[in-house]
Amino acid sequence: MTAEPPEREPVRPAPRRAGRPVPLPPDRWTHRLDLQSCATILFLIFVVTALPLLRGSGRSLDTWGNLVRFVSGFIPPDLSIWQTTLAALWETVQMAALATFFGVILSFLLSIAAARTLSPQWVVTPVRMLMNGIRTIPSLIWALIAVAVVGANPLAGVVGLTFYSIGYLGKFFSEAFEAVDLEAARGLRAIGAGRLQTFQYGLWPSARPIVWSYSLWMFEYNIRSASIVGYVGAGGLGLHLLRYQEFGQWDRFATVLLCIFAVVTSLDFLSSRLRGKMVSRAQGDV
Amino acid sequence: MIAQGKVRPAVAPVSEGRSEGVSLAVHDLSLRYGQGEWLFENVRFTVCPGQLVALAGPSGSGKTSLMRCLSGALAPTSGSVRYHLPDGRAVPPSGMGPRLGVVFQNLRLTGAATAIDNVCFARLGRQPFYRTLFGFSRDDREGAYAELCALGLCHMARAPISRLSGGERQRVAVARALFQEAKVILADEPVASLDRPNAERCLACLRQRCHRDGISVLVVLHDEDLIERFSDDVVRLQPRAELSTAV
Ligand SMILES: Nc1ncnc2c1ncn2[C@@H]1O[C@H](COP(=O)(O)OP(=O)(O)OP(=O)(O)O)[C@@H](O)[C@H]1O
Ligand SMILES: [Mg+2]
Numbered sequence: 001m002t003a004e005p006p007e008r009e010p011v012r013p014a015p016r017r018a019g020r021p022v023p024l025p026p027d028r029w030t031h032r033l034d035l036q037s038c039a040t041i042l043f044l045i046f047v048v049t050a051l052p053l054l055r056g057s058g059r060s061l062d063t064w065g066n067l068v069r070f071v072s073g074f075i076p077p078d079l080s081i082w083q084t085t086l087a088a089l090w091e092t093v094q095m096a097a098l099a100t101f102f103g104v105i106l107s108f109l110l111s112i113a114a115a116r117t118l119s120p121q122w123v124v125t126p127v128r129m130l131m132n133g134i135r136t137i138p139s140l141i142w143a144l145i146a147v148a149v150v151g152a153n154p155l156a157g158v159v160g161l162t163f164y165s166i167g168y169l170g171k172f173f174s175e176a177f178e179a180v181d182l183e184a185a186r187g188l189r190a191i192g193a194g195r196l197q198t199f200q201y202g203l204w205p206s207a208r209p210i211v212w213s214y215s216l217w218m219f220e221y222n223i224r225s226a227s228i229v230g231y232v233g234a235g236g237l238g239l240h241l242l243r244y245q246e247f248g249q250w251d252r253f254a255t256v257l258l259c260i261f262a263v264v265t266s267l268d269f270l271s272s273r274l275r276g277k278m279v280s281r282a283q284g285d286v
Numbered sequence: 287m288i289a290q291g292k293v294r295p296a297v298a299p300v301s302e303g304r305s306e307g308v309s310l311a312v313h314d315l316s317l318r319y320g321q322g323e324w325l326f327e328n329v330r331f332t333v334c335p336g337q338l339v340a341l342a343g344p345s346g347s348g349k350t351s352l353m354r355c356l357s358g359a360l361a362p363t364s365g366s367v368r369y370h371l372p373d374g375r376a377v378p379p380s381g382m383g384p385r386l387g388v389v390f391q392n393l394r395l396t397g398a399a400t401a402i403d404n405v406c407f408a409r410l411g412r413q414p415f416y417r418t419l420f421g422f423s424r425d426d427r428e429g430a431y432a433e434l435c436a437l438g439l440c441h442m443a444r445a446p447i448s449r450l451s452g453g454e455r456q457r458v459a460v461a462r463a464l465f466q467e468a469k470v471i472l473a474d475e476p477v478a479s480l481d482r483p484n485a486e487r488c489l490a491c492l493r494q495r496c497h498r499d500g501i502s503v504l505v506v507l508h509d510e511d512l513i514e515r516f517s518d519d520v521v522r523l524q525p526r527a528e529l530s531t532a533v
Contacts, residue, residue, distance in 0.1 A: 184394050184397065187388070188394075188410060190386075191387060191388055191407075191410075191462075191466060192382075192383040194410070194411075194415050196415040197415050197418055201399065201407050201418075205396050206397060206398045208398070
């Protein structure tokens with residue numbers, strides 16, 4: 001109280017004491033050219049070189065007229081085929097369910113082998129490479145391969161989509177397992193639990209909500225894919241789409257599209273709500 | 287450097303009646319991490335069935351490290367840890383399996399599972415995997431519930447661990463160790479985040495079980511009053527700074 005408070009000393013602005021403020025050194029152009037901006041520039045250059053593609057066929061077409069003609073073919077949708085459409089839709093959902101089921105089981109096993117925290121490196125590396133390979137092939141190609149092997153029927157769709165699912169779920173599941181803290185599992189090991197028990201009770205409870213939520217997402221995704229694999233003969237709605245397209249029956253085509261739209265939208269709505277619940281519960285838990 | 291001073295004789299010397307007890311014998315145990323200084327040297331003590339021994343020492347003196355040596359998680363630099371089984375054999379920590387109960391300083395509970403499930407996990411080591419594949423038996427669940435109630439956690443039995451407070455989690459960890467029917471219990475600061483009444487209740491539980499079932503119990507404790515009241519014997523690790531000047 002009596003002495004001059006020494007705290008006042010540092011409050012004085014330092015630059016003024018030094019005479020003039022130290023000027024900020026100017027940015028050199030190399031500083032601004034970080035990885036992101038380089039990538040952006042390269043991408044823009046690439047876009048410019050791709051511009052000629054926009055010319056299309058080069059002839060002047062009545063674009064608007066084409067669109068109107070094409071879309072008016074859809075209206076009104078021919079609802080008289082609702083029975084066959086619903087049957088095909090049912091088959092599509094069944095295919096998706098089976099593919100998801102087998103996909104989840106197989107990728108569950110594979111993902112344990114692909115999780116760095118659970119398996120030795122010499123197992124992890126080849127399994128991951130296998131899953132990466134599977135993931136690079138689109139679902140339609142998988143269906144094509146399956147048709148070549150088991151013939152043009154819904155089984156081909158199931159097989160193709162199963163493989164496709166493995167590529168994604170295996171990766172997601174193994175990441176879910178790797179994200180779990182192993183403390184609890186180590187504790188269970190220390191008090192005598194077996195390996196399987198340790199996995200089931202030390203690790204699985206934390207990974208379960210994420211695994212469920214990805215499985216649900218995959219089911220939803222598989223329904224979408226299942227309605228298109230019919231294009232290559234693998235059963236489901238796609239077969240009908242292909243037929244109506246070939247015969248130019250766009251009103252019927254529209255009915256099938258409406259069907260797919262209805263199913264996918266409602267499923268999207270349901271599963272996003274369900275997944276939201278699961279994930280929020282998982283976050284509260286972990 | 288290490289003192290094992292009798293606070294009082296073991297209240298219920300169980301050694302005569304209990305042939306099924308397992309005692310812990312530590313011989314000349316020394317530990318240092320890498321080429322660092324010694325955490326402790328030539329530690330020797332025994333814990334007999336029906337005896338609750340406190341392990342004391344300031345923070346950083348190596349209590350948890352010693353516990354890790356005793357549970358087999360860490361190999362000591364020299365010396366040996368032996369558990370003397372009733373059949374006369376002496377086994378290292380790895381031979382104990384589910385007979386060794388541990389309360390870890392960082393608890394190691396499964397956060398996404400409920401309190402009662404975490405207590406049930408104590409029985410995993412005694413059952414083959416196919417028995418626990420679809421959950422735990424009614425008996426196990428009732429036993430686990432009783433264990434939780436004894437520590438004042440009845441109302442929390444179905445709550446996931448992640449929703450429990452630090453002290454509540456600690457009590458779940460103690461309940462798990464008690465429910466294990468272990469022959470030896472190693473508890474690393476099991477009452478560190480508990481209020482006095484709950485700490486006393488916890489230790490009373492441990493002590494009662496220790497005497498009743500002839501369990502050998504080693505508990506890391508900081509509070510001198512609790513040590514005085516609940517332990518039969520004390521092992522003290524000296525702080526490392528003092529150690530280097532004393533030697
Ligand atoms: N894995 C390790 N590697 C190297 N040093 C370690 C390791 N673990 C512990 N230490 C060191 O050993 C010393 C003793 O640690 P320890 O955990 O055994 O202490 P403690 O007595 O249990 O302390 P507290 O009462 O705070 O729990 C500490 O200085 C710590 O930094
Ligand atoms: Mg410690």
